[in-house]
Amino acid sequence: MKKLPIGIQTFSKIIQENHYYIDKTPFIKKLESGGYYFLSRPRRFGKSLFLDTLKEAFSGNRELFKGLYLYDNWDWDKKYPVIKVSFGMGVHRTPQELNLKIIEALAQIERNYDIKLTNQTPSGKFYEAIEKLSEKYNQKVVVLIDEYDKPILDRIEEPDIAKENREVLKDFYSVLKDADPYLHLVFITGVSRFSKVSIFSGLNQLNDITLDKEFATICGYTQTELETVFEDRIKDFDKEEVKKWYNGYNWLGESVYNPFDILLLFDKKEFRPYWFETGTPTFLIKMFQKNQYYLPDLENLEVGEEILSNLDIDYIYPENLLFQSGYLTIKDHYRISNKNYYLLTYPNLEVKTS
Template sequence: MEDLQRLYPIGIQTFSKIREDNFLYIDKTEYVYRMTHSASSYMFLSRPRRFGKSLLTSTLHSYFSGCRELFRGLVMEKLEKEWTEYPVLHFDMSTAKHVDKEQLLQELNLKLADYESFYGKDEDEVNPNQRLMGLIKRAYKQTGKKVVVLIDEYDAPLLDVMHERENLGVLRNIMRNFYSPLKACDPYLRYVFLTGITKFSQLSIFSELNNIKNVSMDEPYAAICGITQDEMLTQMKDDIEQLARKMDVGFEEVVVKLKENYDGYHFTYPSPDVYNPFSLLNAFADRKFNSYWFSSGTPTYLLKMLDKFNVEPSEIGRKQAKASAFDAPTETMTAITPLLYQSGYITIKDYDKELDIYTLDIPNKEVRLGLMESLLPHYVANNAEEANTMVAYLSRDIRNGDMDAALCRLQTFLSTIPQCDNTKYEGHYQQKFYVIFSLLNFYVDVEVRTPRGRVDMVLRTKTTLYVMELKLDKNADMAMEQIDLKNYPERFALCGLPVVKVAVNFDSERCTIGEWWIE
């Protein structure tokens, strides 16, 4: 008998629709109660795209609108006793992406006009800030209740121009003007909530609104967006069982694969494991594993910023940093780390309380492979499609323990790539190898320290650890001599795997591998 297909809210961010149409809802209403009954009535939450920020904002909208029936059967029903209805001004700024100055002003005009048709407008109110202030005061006067202001994806108009200093300044000033009444209207406001991907400095965006509490790294809100391991195992147990039956594997094996592909996010420390909700729901809906979150939006601005800060692919992953280095305003950043973290491409993996230093790394397989596939065209020119096919065969070669066949395949493929400028240095070929080998889903690292030097590259499969020394326009004998002279394998003697030495020389004239030696 075919399993009944659950309704998954993929692309649905409206709380009322999810509840009324019986879509799956992971109960986050305890967090909503906690937020709305805390000491602070101005809050900001940063989370990556498609992590549930809009649904959370919509849930707040329904709560403050007094829609008690939508919360039946949820934790909120037991917590809330009063169910007061407040006037709510809800602005979704995701509709203002890819805009210039005039388009942004038009977008704000439409959003304000929508509420002005209900609460009225004073003819003297012309600028966005004047109109927003007028709306708040009239809503308060007409209802006798303080006003709730919800601003979802406040930074959407700014993300695409983050690397353009002039345009960023123009759009930022418009948004700063729009948000400026929020502090002046404090006597009329019950609650203000803003979401976004990036953290812009309060000075540049919120002007004098310095009373916003950033809860993005607060432990009580660690799992406010996304789906935790516990939530998945309890509220989605049937979904896991159906996926296991479809794939003809056991329950535990499916959980391991879900964790490998979509888990691994932590937005503070300590924190429960958080799964990417968009990918998880899509995997259950399709009943297969795929790259859902990463392929749902081309990170063009990310790739531009990686280029701007001269970040090599191998530098994206594991690193140690203070919170001030990644939970920081992105428009003043001097390194790529804040953008990588706030966009969800790296996440917190550990924390040293004594040193107050966090360990950051790529969260999971989906993100790691997605990043490398995005970076691959930079190293293989227009041959990305052929490269992905080559990588599949390369993976089989290495799984079979045939590094000689793998290098032969790489030599043939790389010789088909047109020569590019500024590539005649060893590091270019090292990063090219790093990107390609990362796509195999094996552990790969570069510049690995040993007692006597640094290994150019280490590749670890389930059965073998490869120590690789790379040279440019020299010879493989010289590379092998360096491995032996500095006794690189000694560093990995306790890894539990046989260590294979691989010496590779690249030929810059042919733009491919010249010769290699495996021992």
């Protein structure tokens, strides 16, 4: 049997150390021509791994993809300089801390590519890094940003600090608009979908694929993937019971299994709400305790697209946070007078058994 990639977010480690890997590289092929993309998914759902896989593909590391779809379906002669920034590490307590962490991340880019950044501000260094990498390699740059919203969510129960962190991020991301001539692909992931106006002001070409049916299974495991890749593991379990527990997530396409739950099920050989026990965002719990929300009332709740599509510190809806954090998912959807409406439901037994 192969190893279970529990907690591993590095593509090369999964491949080189013989872990199970669900081939999501057909989605990378769809991004080959470039553009600006945004994807929201719950925590521990495979976003960081997908971003790291993107990095390896655009860096031209072909041998890592042997046996995968992309190996024979990619132009490996083209290699792009890649800037990857993750806000997943640590807690961002103040705007000063956040600025320092951005500068540290860009200093790592300096070392990786042997360039010198002379600008002083985080946004200035970011723009300079993009420009210099493009000039040095005579190629456009790929920018990957993971957990773009964590510095805001870390302080969501303290609105004043959250707003200050938002302004720092807004200034940082604003570089992407002016750096457009030097950019090939921008891919941004996070838990929440803050409104473009509040975070990505001016970045009108940003394509939000969160509820795009074509990308519905970009993260998570489909039924076919579970039964083929994990064939030697799933045979020891009642498939219907596995489905009842972990297959409740839907983003307007085929439903998917929670990968964190599946991996721990195979490891522990016991049905438990693993994601709920360890992946629950603390910011969400704090907000619900403060406002005394009664979660069962949200079962089969009907909401409009305006609630699921936008989140801002000044206008926080419980339905929005629950959906974007993974507590609720789409059970059904319909359209009336050119407006989208969604029926929400708890994704599986995780919440019901807590």
